[in-house]
Structures are given as C-alpha cells and as structure tokens.
Amino acid sequence: MPEETRVKVTDAAEKVSLLEENIKPRTDLPHLLVHLRERRPEKLHYIGVSFGLTLDLFRFWRKHKFAPFYIGQIPSSVTGEHTCMVLKPLNNDDVDVSGSDDSGFFTPFYQDFKRRFTRLLGSSFRTMEYKLALSILDPKINFMELESTMSTSYGFLKSINEILSPHDMERLEAYTSNLADFHLILDLVHGLAYQYFQEKLPVTLSYAQASVLLCIGLQKQDISYIEGQMKLERQQILSLFIKVMKKFHRYLYGIASKEIDSTLPRLKEIVMKPHNISVDDDLNDAAKEVEEGMKAKMEGLLNPEFLQHYAIADREADFENALQNGGGKIPSGGLISVKSSRNKMEKRGKQKESHKSGKKRSKDDHGSKSNKKKKSEL
Known part of the structure; x- marks a missing residue:
C-alpha cells in the first residue's frame, strides 16, 4: 500500500475501536440468494455421463446423441464392466465450431478416441462382444x-x-x-x-x-x-x-x-483442320500424282545404263581378231573362221561320246578274249 494510505488507516484505527463502533445493517449489499427467474443461466459447453459399459446402456445414451470419449481398459473388479464416459456437445457462442459437423468442437476428440479404440481392440478389448464394439465404432x-x-x-x-x-x-x-x-x-x-x-x-x-x-x-x-x-x-x-x-x-x-x-505417356491431341478443297480438286491432284509417278518410272526404264544389262552380245570384235590372225587377207576360198562358243560345246560333246564308245569297245574285247580262253580249255 502507498505510504499515505497506510498513515490514514492507522489513524482511523486509533480513533475508532471495536467497542465504540456502531453496527447497523447496510442497504447496498447484494443478495446471497436470488430467485431462478432473476438469475441469468450459466453457459454450458457439454453434458457428460459416466456409467458401467453395457450394450443396452450404451445404445440408450447413443440414441440421445451422446458420443464416447473414454473407456477404461481395466474392467471393474465388482461388476466386470469397463468404465465409459460419454459427452453431448451443446450450442455455445464461446466455442468456435466453424467447419465442424453436428458434434461441434467434440469432433476431433471423438475421432482420436475411435483411432485409439480401434488399435486397442486387439489387446485390451479383445474379448469385447462384437456388437458392442461395432456400436462404439459406429x-x-x-x-x-x-x-x-x-x-x-x-x-x-x-x-x-x-x-x-x-x-x-x-x-x-x-x-x-x-x-x-x-x-x-x-x-x-x-x-x-x-x-x-x-x-x-x-x-x-x-x-x-x-x-x-x-x-x-x-x-x-x-x-x-x-x-x-x-x-x-x-x-x-x-x-x-x-x-x-x-x-x-x-x-x-x-x-x-x-x-x-497415370504414369503412361499420353498421345498428343490431333487437331482436325477444316477441309476447304472440293472433291474434284482432290481427284485432279491425285491423278496428277499418279501421272508423275508413272513418268518417273518410265524414265528410269529408258535409262541407257539400265538397258545395257539387256544388250545382245556383238561379234565384231571376234571378226577383227580373225582378220588380224589371217594377215589382213581373205583366203582364196573366200571363207574365214570365227571362233564360236557353240563349236566348242559341240566338240566337247563329241569327245565325251568317243570316250564312252572307247570304253565300251575295250569292255567288249575283254569279254570276247575271255570267251575264247574258256573254249580252248574245253
């Protein structure tokens, strides 16, 4: 307290004692008890209930839109039931529930409870009745x-x-x-x-x-x-x-x-442009392309280099060689000989035939001699 205030309080206490104080009721004090109609109700955020978990009780409170947020993992030694606590959110301006569903601010707590309860079904709540477990998970x-x-x-x-x-x-x-x-x-x-x-x-x-x-x-x-x-x-x-x-x-x-x-390559979109040319123009262009192709083919066929493959062999070179071998003069008979591949083939054929006939004659001679020897022996 400030120094001046302390001095004033001390002086007042010295001047007035409890024996000299005059006690009388005060008129400006508030009432300790008031009627309910005169009192403004308190703002409630939720209503909670705790009970021993059974299927009928849980369905009753669930029917009245109460949602669980806690279930004890250890059952009661007396009743064998798990302790369950449920809440029902109330509409209140003190809590921001924007973006939430009907459960209001309680939604994230309820989702967290469902995740934990789902994991514990394999251990603490392994023997829980499947109907009750499905009702809790909903x-x-x-x-x-x-x-x-x-x-x-x-x-x-x-x-x-x-x-x-x-x-x-x-x-x-x-x-x-x-x-x-x-x-x-x-x-x-x-x-x-x-x-x-x-x-x-x-x-x-x-x-x-x-x-x-x-x-x-x-x-x-x-x-x-x-x-x-x-x-x-x-x-x-x-x-x-x-x-x-x-x-x-x-x-x-x-x-x-x-x-x-989604990982496969995509084909590019084909843009179809409008066709402004008439059908007759298309046919004429196609005919011109065919004619040009045929002309190019004919030019390739008439090419001298291409025709050279099909030229007939000329005998002028053989004729000149025959004149040079004869000394440049024509014989008295007026005939000159020109080598021909045909004559060579005919000669080769005759030689083969004579060779075969010679072999045949030798075989016949050998056979006749053997016959004569046999007759002389007899």
Missing part, C-alpha cells in the same frame, strides 16, 4: 452413393503403396481366386480392417460382413471363437470373409490401375 458401411465417383477428395485411400506391396496384392489375388488358404493373408487383414473402419476404403459391406472383418482383422480372433459369438458355421464365416476380401481386392486393383495409367 462405422460407415454403406458407400453406395459414393461408389459412382470414388473420388479421393473425401479422404479415401489415394495410393495402394500406403498399405500393400505388389507381393501382398499377388497373395490377395491368389486368395480371392480360390488358389490359396485364408491363412496366407492373415497378416494383411489387420491393416485392411483398420483402414476400412477409419473410412479410408469406400467399400459397401453388410452388417454380418463388417462383424466378421472386425473379429478377424481387429480383435484377431480365430474361426472357432467367431462361431460361438455369431452362432454361425465355419463355412458361412469363411464365405462372408472371402466376399469382403474380393470387394477389397476389386477396389485396390482399381486404385493400382489408375496409378499405372
């Missing part, structure tokens, strides 16, 4: 209105490489083609189920198919456990499971096809 299983567009603007899966490799796709295809057992793809089911219940895979499923996917993919239960929970036979459960995997494979194969198609 997944969207009908995408009929979005299957025509299949746009990635809704937050769907954009690339297959985010969850599966090419070898994983081959295994999934082998199972959906009835070429492998379901144990071959059990390691893939958890990732696919997590993406589906986070609404990343817009595939429409029935309630029974979604239940089987939750039990096998998220809770990692075996077929015998699901038989006792869903009261179905083994073949019925496997039939529902393979239908789910076929739908997943069809959707993922479509994404992979789009990725491959």
